[in-house]
Amino acid sequence: MIHTNASGAVESLGLLPDHASLIVHGPDRPGIVAAVADVLRDRGANIVTLGQHSDNPAGGAFFQRTVFHLPGLSAALAELEAGLDRVVRDGLGLTWRLRDLSTPLRVGILASKSDHCLLELLWRQRRGELPITVPAVISNHPDVADHVRFFGIPFFHVPSAGADREGPEKEMADLLVGNVDLVVLARYMRVLSGDFLNDVGVPVINIHHSFLPAFIGAGPYRKAKERGVKLIGATAHYVTEDLDEGPIIEQDVVRVSHAESVAELTRRGADVERQVLARAVLWHCQDRVIRHHNHTVVL
Amino acid sequence: MIHTNASGAVESLGLLPDHASLIVHGPDRPGIVAAVADVLRDRGANIVTLGQHSDNPAGGAFFQRTVFHLPGLSAALAELEAGLDRVVRDGLGLTWRLRDLSTPLRVGILASKSDHCLLELLWRQRRGELPITVPAVISNHPDVADHVRFFGIPFFHVPSAGADREGPEKEMADLLVGNVDLVVLARYMRVLSGDFLNDVGVPVINIHHSFLPAFIGAGPYRKAKERGVKLIGATAHYVTEDLDEGPIIEQDVVRVSHAESVAELTRRGADVERQVLARAVLWHCQDRVIRHHNHTVVL
């Protein structure tokens, strides 16, 4: 069997043994960097990467991502977390979260007929470019089943049922809840209900086939052709109840001309969609993306 | 005197003696390329560049731009034009227009307080990168007067008069009508009336400081910050009565991040605006832009 990630998974997925990423987020105030660095140093952790942002040093919001190396991380976690609670949460009034970077994220993928975004993710996962496992690909069409299974990944066909969203959504939630840390809509063409988003209970990333907020809704390449734009793009964003309005993680564009038909724009755009979605999923899985109001800070 | 274009103007403006550009536009049908090429060949013209587009070979619109060299062009023009009328207009039912590329276009520029787009155009003109003369820069603010006059270009201050657009627009029209072939709004911050556009009677190009159709209207950089986009852009378009809805000539974008404030987005965007507007004006002056419905074909 060729595509197993059983042994050697650590290397092949870009996982980092004994490394963790720490996000600290909340109201800005003096001394946060020093306090966090002290907690880490006092427990023997070595800072590998530190990114920091303050949207207004005079009383705005503070964001920090710190990747550190700590030999024997799993054994040391409990004490470290207690320290963070005491110093960061109680002492500074900030929220923190910690992700063990030696463990892959479990990602469920929803697709429809298009395979380009789906295969890009599966191919990068197999190549070791995404620190994820994929317990399930679910589609409302059977078209991509063989290719998904060739990658050794379970495929589930959950047909749409016309106006009834509730049945298929319940079926999908049953497959996903408890089994995934993230859901990715890889050109899944149905609008998901707020109830489904609540039930699933993990972040959901969508790829929209336009440079949002231009061309919200259906048919963006046709609209782009009609408006005569000279660039087309794609946007990866977290899904909220407001369609195409969630926090943007990543965007990119490509130059087009009058000579390209809607079909050609669609093909050109597919290349952008693949790249943008892959970057957004990677950054989410590296815990580089912090949501704040309706924005993201990518550190 | 340093900035004169008096002698050597031909070289320094990128003008081409004995060259002309011919646009042919209308319903597609077989034989157009051959018919146009025959007219040119029969009068001794040598085709230098030919660009062609058909938006639907089975009954769509046909667009062709041909640049040709014809020694003694001005003496030969009348006969050539008669031939084009007979073959292209009467024979094929198409419109045509011909521009003598040895003559600069006369461009009037409207500005407000911002100097970046204005100076970019004046500097490129002096450097010989734009085949234009600038008979007038008009602004509703005096801020840019000294710099404009340093380039040896007439500056006119036409103050705004609150809600009364008619007075200032009439004053501007008096300066422009008959003296310019094109008007460029170089970050001119007043909305022009349909009456003014009619009175001026030449194409008007505007630079909008966003990637249209995203962030139509005022304050696009602030809106971009609020929406959390990862790219900002600029759009050069022909002005119509519908604000920000005219045919797009050129667009471009630049990558930004959460770390940039609205003021920084504005500065970053200014660099894009300068480049996009300069390209659009150049292409218009080379007669490379054909308007068709609400689009442009740039050949």
Next chain:
Amino acid sequence: MIHTNASGAVESLGLLPDHASLIVHGPDRPGIVAAVADVLRDRGANIVTLGQHSDNPAGGAFFQRTVFHLPGLSAALAELEAGLDRVVRDGLGLTWRLRDLSTPLRVGILASKSDHCLLELLWRQRRGELPITVPAVISNHPDVADHVRFFGIPFFHVPSAGADREGPEKEMADLLVGNVDLVVLARYMRVLSGDFLNDVGVPVINIHHSFLPAFIGAGPYRKAKERGVKLIGATAHYVTEDLDEGPIIEQDVVRVSHAESVAELTRRGADVERQVLARAVLWHCQDRVIRHHNHTVVL
């Protein structure tokens, strides 16, 4: 069977029934466009796309690509070709070539261990984005065999034999000669001999993992890291006996920073390689690329 192109092949490969592309190339002189257009019109062909270039209208080289539609193309070809010989070859002293765009090009792919360029081509072919068939993928490593065969494409393992190029090259030539119209090196890591290039007798396209002429030869990403460049790139070019010196078809780059290791540059570069090679192969197969000295003109 899922991945057949048996029926509906025409649409799915972007093939165009009754369409052909005509390249005319040689010393520039007046009247070429008219003469070619007359030949096509007189035989009932309708020009769909026309691109033209002259590297020096006063006595340089002339390049023209014309795509035309001619109902009953295959029956009309002989007479059309005779007309082109008489008018274009004998009358104007130019070379011409004609490609029937209803027929896919047969492309042989050589690969090594890396799968990213190879799978990109196979996936685009299956998706209908490349007007090609792939009679053979040959690799000096067996790693990619399963994936190639999953696409329904024959895979041949031709191991390297140390310093002996002759044996493996002969074996590959036996598989390719007569069966392919183009050979693509999809990150094939062996240098091919001039004898092999002669024997194969069709164009060979390579993807080099740097922005040529920077970082010629082996290890470009390591060299890029050492030099501290801020952009890395990839170059698709025709293969000649001079390593990495053949005519460039397409190039692109991506921004990198000090924070990226050689391994990360390699992954980032792989994305550029995929896109650049796919574009170069597409343009070659659409007969848009004209070689002239050591350059290409892409029309």
Next chain:
Amino acid sequence: MIHTNASGAVESLGLLPDHASLIVHGPDRPGIVAAVADVLRDRGANIVTLGQHSDNPAGGAFFQRTVFHLPGLSAALAELEAGLDRVVRDGLGLTWRLRDLSTPLRVGILASKSDHCLLELLWRQRRGELPITVPAVISNHPDVADHVRFFGIPFFHVPSAGADREGPEKEMADLLVGNVDLVVLARYMRVLSGDFLNDVGVPVINIHHSFLPAFIGAGPYRKAKERGVKLIGATAHYVTEDLDEGPIIEQDVVRVSHAESVAELTRRGADVERQVLARAVLWHCQDRVIRHHNHTVVL
């Protein structure tokens, strides 16, 4: 007088009162971030921005840039510097440097006949986009004198003297030494001697008109045309005695085609040169660039 920066200089140059940037650089080891943060916190400084890089967490080089706000900065500097000496230099064995961000850098510019890079810098300085003053523009040609003086900036004409570099270089050094913190070569077309670089004693930034290391030396646009590349670029780098081999600060490229002549490539490239040089000078003046061996880390 229009272009004075006398009053309101702080805002118009992007200067930051009571802010400083601190660079820490040297062998990586655990605890650096915490130690530096402690020094700053203990003296009442609030960290505004922190960027950090380690080229190998297991024993490589460590780089950190911290921008902090400290009310009454100038009065507090002596004690802060003593603390940095004790903790960072003596305690951790690292080098540090501190720049007061309320003070503009003094930049001397060397030019030749081309004005595009020179005017871009002067225009951005006047616009408040560069935190610099320009005590002198020196050129070996008088062409740009009027424009420089229009900006209110002293211009000095130091003609070249054939093969004798020593005389002109001595004259330039007399103008620069003690008066500038940085020298920028804005398309200055003479090679500077190692003696001059030593005498001047401040960093020197050059803009090279190619994507280094491609097309080293003279005539890069001609070489690019000959090689048939599809992108051209520009590189800003620190000047060392080895021509075009110094550490790269910034690079960018623009897409070109076969249709562009060497003159057109030169014009297109000029736009890239302007942008790349402006970014490099800005980053240097914000003290964001750390030199390490022959690379830069831009934080």
